[in-house]
Amino acid sequence: MKAITTSTRPIGQSVQRPNPSLKGRGESLANYNVNTKGRRRKGSIWRWIFQLSTMIGIIALLALLLNIINGAFGYAVLEAKVDPATLAVNGVPLEEQSKGQLIGVLQSKLSSGAFNKLERDQPFAERSRANVYQLVIERLVKYDIKASWPLWDSLTHSGEIKATFARDYPNAQLRFISWFTADFVSRPQSSEALTAGVRTAILGSLWTILFTLLLAFPLGVGAAIYLEEYATDNRLNRLIRTNINNLAGVPSIVYGILGLAIFVRTLEPLTSGELFGLVDPTTANGRTVLAAGLTLGLLVLPIIIINAQEAIRAVPQSLRKASYGLGATKWQTIWSHVLPNAMPGILTGTILAISRAIGETAPLVVVGASTAISFDPASPFSKFTTLPIQIYQWTSRPQDEFRSLAAAAILVLLVILLSLNASAILLRNRFSRRL
């Protein structure tokens, strides 16, 4: 065989014209337009386009975060109906009073009817000092927010804000308020912006997600195992597979209507706890945490099935063969090899499902989430509200300060979402490491 002479051609030159030094080869090489430079240039243009789309995504995300943070902090003008200084007892200012003194203040300033109602809601003996203090602020001092500014204005225009404050609100005080605080997370809901918190909504969301996962995870993974490992490839099964994909695209409000019809109405004895004799006195019917969790469970079921199917399909066939070759049964193969290897992918799908479910508002509105409850859900049969419902409700209020509350609640929602996902990711990594 003759030696190939192409190596004499300088690298980097495109061969478009016959090269006389290549003699006989020139003719055939003329048909090639190697043009490596041009090919690289085209590649780098695509690279820039992809980089740009990533950047746009990141910018949009940053804008979202900044917007939320902007709303969650800032100056506010507070005007007290009753000056806290006048509520001092024997010269002890309100902030330093003991629980007993605070109760005394309440008793002396409130009408006896109002005081007794508070006692009936929860006896004062059982209330904490912080709770009583909050009652004093809510019922007696009654701060009214006259104006509020977002973080950006508060930082850049603080001079103007202070001037406006001095001119327009002589009897009020200007405070820099962080709406997103530990208190905000631990306080129950309230109609007063300053004392409102999201504990009720957080607990509602967590309870709901718990039942969502309890329904959707085993059912979804089970269905995926059946469809991938057991179901034969007939017309019915193909139809089912296609329609699971369609179900994942059904608008969530439709699931809400379904949930209302099935879980709230038809299965009311179950979802209200009547069946177990555990009816929560506060719930009139099936509009409970359980009904909401099951509805969201139906909603995320297709997501979990699809992702679990993908994960199971991605388990190499050679592993199954190795297992069968040892005389393992189908179930032994699935349990010992398919599932452990598919688990990281299944958990990724579960993360997606949690993210979807925790942010859902529409179906819960239909299923009957309460908008204003101030007691925590205590059982599957409690009335509930969730963070997105709370956020939605606050953003629709006319007052500016409720939008700040909504921004703070969004931050809480993001933190919860991230921590739930982080735990799923940790779990996934543990499975991946074992392999």
Added chain:
Amino acid sequence: MAQPLPNQEKARYVLEVKDLSIFYGDFRAVTSVNVPVHRHMITAIIGPSGCGKSTLLRAFNRMNELVIGTSIEGEVLFEGENLYDPAVDPVEVRYRIGMVFQKPNPFPKSIYENIAWGARIHGYKGNMDELVESCLRQAALWDEVKDILKQSGLAISGGQQQRLCIARALAVQPEVILMDEPASALDPIATLKIEELMQELKKNYTIVIVTHNMQQAARASDYTAMMMLSANGERSGTVIEFDQTNRIFTNPRDKRTEDYVTGRFG
């Protein structure tokens, strides 16, 4: 499956293929094969690509059934009993007739677990450490991995992985070991080790091996089945000659076999 009667002398053949045809859907991949497998011998199946060697091998432990749409005609007798009898459980067939695959495919578990798992699913109650050691010793792998038993089976070299797969197959005490081109993904040194190992193993087991490598068949096997696509344009494989290996390679009866083993084919 009934055990062979103890007082009856064991037949010469462990497996006997009788007029076997294998179908993928309507496509007849293998036609009318008649081949015996001698006890404690190595039987090689050779032939060009796509002539149905692996399909025939998989018919010996019913692995073909894992592919949807396969069916067979004819019989495969194992210790005199038809493997395809409706009363026979394929799981038990695969338990008694083990398999080693073309590409090393250890489980993504520790080396120890790779071997222990098979024994455990079949209810092994003895000392697992001893079993693991004896299987690894039989597979000539013990000295190389005895200190890293807890490491992943995927962390060792390809040749070691393949021997691990052989050790894994041994752990369920099969009677026959089927090997589907076990050395095709390995370098010559690792290949040689596998071949030496086969010579050791045939003292206790019966081995059937599919190979592309004719030198390997000539070196390692006792009997050889030569497969070829049928000449009638149906593109269906069949065994055209079966004999002792040295006869196949020195004095074949079929002209096509001679052309193939001397490298004059095609």
